[in-house]
Amino acid sequence: MYRLQDGRVVLHAHHTVCASDVPWADRHHAKAKSSFPPQPHESVLVKLKAIYLLVVLLFSDTFVTEVEWGKTYLLRIVNAALNDELFFAIAGHNMTVVEIDAVYCKPFTTSAILITPGQTTNVLVTANQAPGRYFMAARDFNDAPIPVDNKTATAILQYKGVPDTVIPVLPQLPAQNDTSFVDTYSNSLRSLNTPQFPANVPLTIDRHLFFTVGLGRDPCPTCLNSTKLTASINNVTFVMPKIGLLQAHYFNINGVFKLDFPDKPPAPFNYTGAPLTANLGTSLGTRLSKLAFNSTVELVLQDTNLLTVESHPFHLHGFNFFVVGRGVGNFDPAKDLAKFNLVDPPERNTVGVPTGGWTAIRFRADNPGVWFMHCHLELHTMWGLKMAFVVENGNGPDQSILPPPNDLPPC
Numbered sequence: 001m002y003r004l005q006d007g008r009v010v011l012h013a014h015h016t017v018c019a020s021d022v023p024w025a026d027r028h029h030a031k032a033k034s035s036f037p038p039q040p041h042e043s044v045l046v047k048l049k050a051i052y053l054l055v056v057l058l059f060s061d062t063f064v065t066e067v068e069w070g071k072t073y074l075l076r077i078v079n080a081a082l083n084d085e086l087f088f089a090i091a092g093h094n095m096t097v098v099e100i101d102a103v104y105c106k107p108f109t110t111s112a113i114l115i116t117p118g119q120t121t122n123v124l125v126t127a128n129q130a131p132g133r134y135f136m137a138a139r140d141f142n143d144a145p146i147p148v149d150n151k152t153a154t155a156i157l158q159y160k161g162v163p164d165t166v167i168p169v170l171p172q173l174p175a176q177n178d179t180s181f182v183d184t185y186s187n188s189l190r191s192l193n194t195p196q197f198p199a200n201v202p203l204t205i206d207r208h209l210f211f212t213v214g215l216g217r218d219p220c221p222t223c224l225n226s227t228k229l230t231a232s233i234n235n236v237t238f239v240m241p242k243i244g245l246l247q248a249h250y251f252n253i254n255g256v257f258k259l260d261f262p263d264k265p266p267a268p269f270n271y272t273g274a275p276l277t278a279n280l281g282t283s284l285g286t287r288l289s290k291l292a293f294n295s296t297v298e299l300v301l302q303d304t305n306l307l308t309v310e311s312h313p314f315h316l317h318g319f320n321f322f323v324v325g326r327g328v329g330n331f332d333p334a335k336d337l338a339k340f341n342l343v344d345p346p347e348r349n350t351v352g353v354p355t356g357g358w359t360a361i362r363f364r365a366d367n368p369g370v371w372f373m374h375c376h377l378e379l380h381t382m383w384g385l386k387m388a389f390v391v392e393n394g395n396g397p398d399q400s401i402l403p404p405p406n407d408l409p410p411c
């Protein structure tokens, strides 16, 4: 659950095989009439109408939304796919990105957006083209050397008064492996950073973390070839406990997890170079990392070439973070730290770790509890590409975990 800048609240939930959890966020928004829709940051806007747009790869019917010429619309775009980062574009219309993961950003105009599972993006679109029917389309982005789903999902933007018989045109989406589009797009995302909505980037860091994220292969006597695919952070494949982590933490139940998650990989290696310099085996464990209340954290997420390099959209529960840097290859503190954006980095809760590259985030651990951090590709999460932070209570009156509600359902 996230509290937003303007008081709205977003529920971000997961269910193993169900993509329909994300719209809860939008339903929740829809009820919060008092502060919705958000006003644009620039005063040029006109008439605003919210369109709820759920991007999934399988539309059973083609969704059509009607627009009036000359009006500007707010599109709330949610990636509810399980395993696909998506490009999204509208034929003939540019989009102005104004909000990412429910945080305002500096508005910028683009012909397409990239949105990963777990992310949301709000854009303004002005219906100022020749009245007609225009496809909105979404298609997989994947620049890793692995097979991809190449289906295109479509919906239709239809100008009022235009008959349904008009054949819509398709937008030009970036190529499926267009890394440079993603680099440019990612670098265009900046916090609004105004007096009203400041970017409170932590400037001094209490805790430096370096996490390698990637795939692996573990022994499995009952599996084909006696091995199974796996995934790990710092070589730890997360094992889900039988008792809830938060429950175990709150009630001091021993034996559910250990607080020894490593701050860095067990042994440094050439994370993204070829050939492989580490073996594919991982260690299993329910290991968590403890953070002091209100401590500032810098976390570098480093993709590895174990099995294959691949883009991993990482999601942190409980906090927004600032994406202060990203790059290709191995993170090199000697040259990369100096390039961090500590002024107006994008603030969000899910970020892609580039294929064969790294992403650096910073956040303040001011929310006591137990918080998962995981790859938002469902397959990878299930393979163990996750860990959790235990954030200690503070000393103040509102700085401790609340007790569980009386109607908390038992496992």
Ligand SMILES: [Cu+2]
Residues within 6 Å of the ligand: 311, 312, 313, 375, 376, 377, 380, 381, 385
């Ligand atoms: Cu992943």
